[in-house]
Amino acid sequence: MSFLSHLESIVGQVDGAIACSVMGFDGIAVETLQAPAAAAQSASLEITTAWVEYANILTQLKNAAEVLKTGPITEVSVNSEHLITLMRMVTPEYFLVLGLKPSGNYGKARYVLRVTAPKVKSEL
Amino acid sequence: MSFLSHLESIVGQVDGAIACSVMGFDGIAVETLQAPAAAAQSASLEITTAWVEYANILTQLKNAAEVLKTGPITEVSVNSEHLITLMRMVTPEYFLVLGLKPSGNYGKARYVLRVTAPKVKSEL
Numbered sequence: 001m002s003f004l005s006h007l008e009s010i011v012g013q014v015d016g017a018i019a020c021s022v023m024g025f026d027g028i029a030v031e032t033l034q035a036p037a038a039a040a041q042s043a044s045l046e047i048t049t050a051w052v053e054y055a056n057i058l059t060q061l062k063n064a065a066e067v068l069k070t071g072p073i074t075e076v077s078v079n080s081e082h083l084i085t086l087m088r089m090v091t092p093e094y095f096l097v098l099g100l101k102p103s104g105n106y107g108k109a110r111y112v113l114r115v116t117a118p119k120v121k122s123e124l
Numbered sequence: 125m126s127f128l129s130h131l132e133s134i135v136g137q138v139d140g141a142i143a144c145s146v147m148g149f150d151g152i153a154v155e156t157l158q159a160p161a162a163a164a165q166s167a168s169l170e171i172t173t174a175w176v177e178y179a180n181i182l183t184q185l186k187n188a189a190e191v192l193k194t195g196p197i198t199e200v201s202v203n204s205e206h207l208i209t210l211m212r213m214v215t216p217e218y219f220l221v222l223g224l225k226p227s228g229n230y231g232k233a234r235y236v237l238r239v240t241a242p243k244v245k246s247e248l
Contacts, residue, residue: 046193053188057181061202064177069170071205078185081195107231 006120007033010096013112016104018083019047021097022090022120025062027055030094047083047099054078058087058095075110088113090121130244131157134220137236140228142207143171145221146214146244149186151179154218171207171223178202182211182219199234212237214245 003022011017011033021032032048058076065073076087084100086109096113100106127146135141135157145156156172182200189197200211208224210233220237224230 050188050192050194053192054185057184057188060181060184061178064174064181065204068174068177070174070207070209073202073204075201075203077199077201078197079199080189080197083194085194 003031003120003123004033006116007031010098010112010116011035014098014100014105014109016101017109018099018101020099021048021051022094023051023055023097024094025055025059027052047085050083050085051097051099054085054087054097055095062089062092075113077106077110084109086110086113088117090117091124094120094124096120127155127244127247128157130240131155134222134236134240135159138222138224138229138233140225141233142223142225144223145172145175146218147175147179147221148218149179149183149216151176171209174207174209175221175223178209178211178221179219186213186216199237201230201234208233210234210237212241214241215248218244218248220244 007020010020017035019034022030061073061076074089078085084102084104084106086098088096090096096117098109098113100109131144134144141159143158146154185197198213202209208226208228208230210222212220214220220241222233222237224233
């Protein structure tokens with residue numbers, strides 16, 4: 001299964017999903033899928049800009065976790081007025097990121113990312 | 125109602141809560157409450173150290189949100205192996221932060237912070 005199939009599976013399963021990526025901590029996306037409805041909007045472009053910023057912040061959180069005794073970071077979510085962003089660690093170099101409408105299914109999104117992360121990991 | 129009463133109410137309602145604070149974005153806590161069981165552990169000290177780090181990262185997210193068109197940040201969660209941290213914006217200067225065991229009630233924690241934030245805001 002390719003990365004794109006995994007991303008299609010995530011976006012297909014989660015109500016309100018706008019876009020999903022496998023990203024490196026350097027902010028460069030390995031693969032990105034935008035939900036068909038979202039792709040028509042210029043909003044999706046803004047999202048990938050946001051994710052580059054978030055990748056940088058996630059790197060800092062990861063480094064902080066190494067110093068603090070909280071154990072490795074597994075998941076981070078950033079909820080803003082117009083966008084929910086969920087990030088799930090895959091390897092020390094890569095993570096999955098999913099953008100959702102605020103009305104989207106947050107619980108299902110967390111679950112689907114958790115079960116998909118090991119599948120993506122096995123292909124990296 | 126004082127800040128401490130709000131923090132007591134949050135910690136009392138959420139299974140697995142370890143500690144809760146009203147914090148400034150400068151990383152200085154206005155008021156902190158540790159759950160009685162957690163206060164006995166040295167772990168709770170580590171948590172407040174983590175929060176100072178998180179406050180700094182939250183400030184960056186807040187600044188990023190002003191540039192990006194995602195709207196203001198409302199909630200951020202950082203889940204690591206031994207600790208779930210939920211942060212809820214209260215005002216542009218202050219936020220509520222709650223530390224939970226990974227086995228704690230995440231959904232209830234989100235709900236309780238969401239309804240308590242306006243009460244804390246009205247006293248700031």
